[in-house]
Amino acid sequence: MNEPATSDQRLAKGARSRASIARHAADVASVEGLNGVTIGRLATDLGISKSGIATLFGSKESLQLAAVKAGRDAFVTEIITPSLNEPRGLPRVRALIDRWFAHITEPFFPGGCFRTAALTEFDSKPGPVRDALVADHSAWLAFLAEEIRKAQAQGELPGVDPDMLVFELDAVVSAANTARQIGDDTKVTLARAITDRLLNA
Amino acid sequence: MNEPATSDQRLAKGARSRASIARHAADVASVEGLNGVTIGRLATDLGISKSGIATLFGSKESLQLAAVKAGRDAFVTEIITPSLNEPRGLPRVRALIDRWFAHITEPFFPGGCFRTAALTEFDSKPGPVRDALVADHSAWLAFLAEEIRKAQAQGELPGVDPDMLVFELDAVVSAANTARQIGDDTKVTLARAITDRLLNA
Numbered sequence: 001m002n003e004p005a006t007s008d009q010r011l012a013k014g015a016r017s018r019a020s021i022a023r024h025a026a027d028v029a030s031v032e033g034l035n036g037v038t039i040g041r042l043a044t045d046l047g048i049s050k051s052g053i054a055t056l057f058g059s060k061e062s063l064q065l066a067a068v069k070a071g072r073d074a075f076v077t078e079i080i081t082p083s084l085n086e087p088r089g090l091p092r093v094r095a096l097i098d099r100w101f102a103h104i105t106e107p108f109f110p111g112g113c114f115r116t117a118a119l120t121e122f123d124s125k126p127g128p129v130r131d132a133l134v135a136d137h138s139a140w141l142a143f144l145a146e147e148i149r150k151a152q153a154q155g156e157l158p159g160v161d162p163d164m165l166v167f168e169l170d171a172v173v174s175a176a177n178t179a180r181q182i183g184d185d186t187k188v189t190l191a192r193a194i195t196d197r198l199l200n201a
Numbered sequence: 202m203n204e205p206a207t208s209d210q211r212l213a214k215g216a217r218s219r220a221s222i223a224r225h226a227a228d229v230a231s232v233e234g235l236n237g238v239t240i241g242r243l244a245t246d247l248g249i250s251k252s253g254i255a256t257l258f259g260s261k262e263s264l265q266l267a268a269v270k271a272g273r274d275a276f277v278t279e280i281i282t283p284s285l286n287e288p289r290g291l292p293r294v295r296a297l298i299d300r301w302f303a304h305i306t307e308p309f310f311p312g313g314c315f316r317t318a319a320l321t322e323f324d325s326k327p328g329p330v331r332d333a334l335v336a337d338h339s340a341w342l343a344f345l346a347e348e349i350r351k352a353q354a355q356g357e358l359p360g361v362d363p364d365m366l367v368f369e370l371d372a373v374v375s376a377a378n379t380a381r382q383i384g385d386d387t388k389v390t391l392a393r394a395i396t397d398r399l400l401n402a
Contacts (some may be wrong), residue, residue, distance in 0.1 A: 121234055124233075124318075125232070167388060183318075193365060
């Protein structure tokens with residue numbers, strides 16, 4: 001009679017393994033790029049057999065897609081969810097940008113914001129991985145634009161085009177991330193000054 | 202007595218081969234990333250023996266460095282040199298930005314601006330290739346900042362921090378390049394509106 005429980009346990013264990021492998025895949029992607037995410041590399045890093053990883057993920061592409069999802073999940077947990085505790089409008093928009101910058105100076109992935117690197121890596125390579133990256137990026141920008149529209153509905157950020165503001169914020173924060181990874185922290189200060197100016201418009 | 206001439210011809214032929222291989226390496230890097238630039242890949246693409254390429258370049262890293270240099274040379278030829286015909290000050294700064302945008306909508310590499318992609322690809326990988334990319338990027342931003350300072354010496358762009366303006370221009374144009382590669386041309390229009398606003402400050 002305990003077979004369902006055992007089966008549930010096995011499923012739960014499989015899901016935990018899957019999640020921890022995907023999370024490591026995102027760590028690797030942040031440093032090496034998504035092309036560095038291979039079944040062989042993860043097997044070596046984690047001391048798991050290649051066939052074990054292949055059973056859980058199937059292919060390199062599935063593993064890359066799982067890394068993209070792990071990156072998205074971490075971004076939602078670390079940046080979006082806590083910011084929703086702030087009052088809607090400019091305080092929430094500022095909290096989102098603050099947490100985004102915190103992610104650059106103390107990144108939750110060893111190679112920094114992994115979306116920026118992955119997007120430029122895959123921008124000329126059509127396929128499911130690029131589609132997943134574009135969907136993730138678009139969802140984040142649409143969310144941020146919506147929060148800016150809520151601020152505008154309260155009379156904040158008057159006369160600003162939300163899509164243009166979001167594009168500019170994303171461009172500046174992403175460039176600061178790249179500079180920080182290269183070791184140039186001065187660009188984070190410059191980027192902060194620019195986003196402060198944009199949000200005080 | 203014609204041995205020196207023959208030797209010169211051989212040198213000249215070697216230099217031409219080297220330049221055309223490096224140029225193709227930059228084409229490949231713009232689409233696949235610099236990690237896609239391998240001796241084997243170039244040999245297949247160009248119908249040259251691997252040993253021929255190895256003789257000219259030595260290693261994958263030298264080939265990647267040659268691709269970075271080919272990218273830089275093309276950027277100087279297509280964007281910087283023609284802009285120097287414009288009067289110094291704002292007209293020259295605007296010409297540089299116009300040509301930079303032209304490079305995004307009609308890129309001289311199949312995968313678009315190859316600097317942006319290569320920088321994010323190598324930002325977490327210390328070594329000679331990253332150093333070369335950072336030097337190339339810094340040289341371009343320093344050149345642009347200097348042209349902005351010349352404009353300011355003429356009373357144009359008052360009250361603007363040239364380093365901040367250059368960082369913001371670079372961030373916005375690079376983000377437009379990534380969006381364009383993904384197939385989203387609307388971001389080029391947004392980016393143009395932003396750079397126009399920044400240069401009319």
